[in-house]
Amino acid sequence: LKFNRLATLSTDKDEITAALQMSTIIEVSDDKSKVRRVTSLPQLDDEFKRSVMKRTAYVKGFPLDEKLDSILEFFSDYGTENVIMRNYRNKKQKCYMFKGFFKFILSM
Structure with missing residues (x-):
């Protein structure tokens, strides 16, 4: 929650978490304290x-x-x-x- 651009949209942790939970490329942990990618990054070959x-x-x-x-x-x-x-x-x-x-x- 330390991103300036994000802070211009919202500083409400619950609102941000709810928005992140709708993403198809990241997932939110059960305790809502962490996020991670769902899909892997492409091989940089x-x-x-x-x-x-x-x-x-x-x-x-x-x-x-x-x-x-x-x-x-x-x-x-x-x-x-x-x-x-x-x-x-x-x-x-x-x-x-x-x-x-x-x-x-x-x-x-």
């Missing part, structure tokens, strides 16, 4: 890496102070599957966006 690269596009030009919500809205027509934003020590951000058949890497 050469074939998987080639598959990802075939679905990858590189996009740049977003301002350094761009917010995640703004980026999500910009790409909303493509059906976001996953978004990861990273802030590096040099203050630059990179955002990895898994979108349908493409993976967008946003470099500031």
